Amino acid sequence: MIRRVRRILxxxxxxxxxxxxxYPLVWMFFATFKTNAEIFGSNRLLxxxxxxxxxxxxxxxxxxxxxxxxMANTFVMVIPCVLFTVISSALVGYGxxxxxxxxxxLLFGMMISTLMLPGTxxxxxxxxxxxxxxxxxxxxxxxxxxxxxxxxxLIYMMIQFIRGIPRELDESAKLDGCxxxxxxxxxxxxxxxxxxxxxxxxxxxxxxxxxxxxxxxINSTKKYPxxxxxxxxxxxxxxxxxxxxxxxxVVAILPCLLLFAVAQKSFVEGISTAGLKG
Numbered sequence: 569m570i571r572r573v574r575r576i577l578x579x580x581x582x583x584x585x586x587x588x589x590x591y592p593l594v595w596m597f598f599a600t601f602k603t604n605a606e607i608f609g610s611n612r613l614l615x616x617x618x619x620x621x622x623x624x625x626x627x628x629x630x631x632x633x634x635x636x637x638x639m640a641n642t643f644v645m646v647i648p649c650v651l652f653t654v655i656s657s658a659l660v661g662y663g664x665x666x667x668x669x670x671x672x673x674l675l676f677g678m679m680i681s682t683l684m685l686p687g688t689x690x691x692x693x694x695x696x697x698x699x700x701x702x703x704x705x706x707x708x709x710x711x712x713x714x715x716x717x718x719x720x721x722l723i724y725m726m727i728q729f730i731r732g733i734p735r736e737l738d739e740s741a742k743l744d745g746c747x748x749x750x751x752x753x754x755x756x757x758x759x760x761x762x763x764x765x766x767x768x769x770x771x772x773x774x775x776x777x778x779x780x781x782x783x784x785x786i787n788s789t790k791k792y793p794x795x796x797x798x799x800x801x802x803x804x805x806x807x808x809x810x811x812x813x814x815x816x817x818v819v820a821i822l823p824c825l826l827l828f829a830v831a832q833k834s835f836v837e838g839i840s841t842a843g844l845k846g
Contacts, residue, residue, distance in 0.1 A: 593821075600815040607810055623819070626812030629801050633789060635816055638797030645707045645782075645793055646775040652715035653722060653771045654764055660717045661726025662752050666738065682720045687780075695784060709785045710775065722767045729763035730756060765831045776824055794820045 599607050600622050601615040610616075627635045663669075664676055698709045717723055733756065741751045757764070779795040786792060789800070798820060801813050 596814050597818055600811055600818055602811055604808075604810055622809070622811035622815040625809070626801070626815040627819075629809075629812055629816070633792075633797075635794070635797060635819065637790075638792055638794045639819075641791055641797075642776060642793040642795075645710055646772060648707070648711045649714040649775045650768055650771045652711060653719055654767050656715055656717040657719060657722045657726045657767050658757065658760065658764065659752075660723045661730055662756055664723075665727045665730035666735075666756075667748075679720045679723065683724075691784070698785065704785055705787050705791065706785075707791075710778075710781065714771070719771065722770060725766065726760065726763055729760055733759050769828060769831055772827055773824055 595613060598613055598615055601618050601620075602610075606616060629635070664672070694709070698704055701708075703709050703712075737755060737759075738751055741755050746754065776793075777795060778793075779799075782793050782796055786796070792800070798813070798816055801816065802808055
């Protein structure tokens with residue numbers, strides 16, 4: 569009886585926390601069907617009437633380019649970043665988890681130490697380097713670091729997951745004639761699916777929601793991602809159509825929500841870094 573009461577109380581607490589966390593998103597969604605006067609003049613959650621005007625007008629906002637252009641730019645920037653991050657993180661993680669080489673501990677320590685550096689410290693050196701290379705106003709400052717293993721956190725997550733895969737499987741693959749690369753490609757990669765899905769979700773969210781770095785490296789409105797495109801909807805005089813801003817915010821977060829919903833199970837397995845079971 570006591571265990572049942574504890575379970576009921578635990579579920580009630582989790583439901584309460586879930587409602588509190590999701591309420592701002594629910595409110596934002598219903599605000600897209602309200603007028604400015606209703607948003608600020610009423611505390612009701614549901615709108616007085618349903619209208620998709622905010623989505624139609626908001627899609628056209630943003631000056632010379634509509635939100636479709638900004639969404640396309642975001643995909644052009646995010647997809648290569650995610651793809652190269654997965655490849656580089658898996659390769660580097662496999663190297664640290666399975667091989668012995670000179671200065672391994674030193675290099676691993678240097679990689680982990682980069683997690684301690686705030687982004688503001690490296691901002692100016694990176695800007696100067698990218699400026700010398702002529703990469704400003706392009707997506708190369710985002711794509712190239714991703715291809716070169718620029719995320720120490722995701723590499724460390726891959727290392728931990730690969731370490732959980734029994735080495736006996738590597739030895740079995742070696743007996744079957746597989747070299748290191750084929751073992752990585754046909755054994756490690758399939759077994760590391762949960763960790764790879766976690767890398768995809770993390771990098772997708774970070775790249776998709778990034779506002780500060782595109783603001784620094786991209787100076788052409790034509791190449792703005794959705795994060796900067798939403799900023800163009802804000803009027804400096806304060807005459808903002810908040811229903812349209814809310815509508816485009818819903819459109820902007822929808823791909824991330826769909827990605828997480830589809831890959832939720834593998835994501836939970838990946839961040840646990842449990843490796844193989846049984």
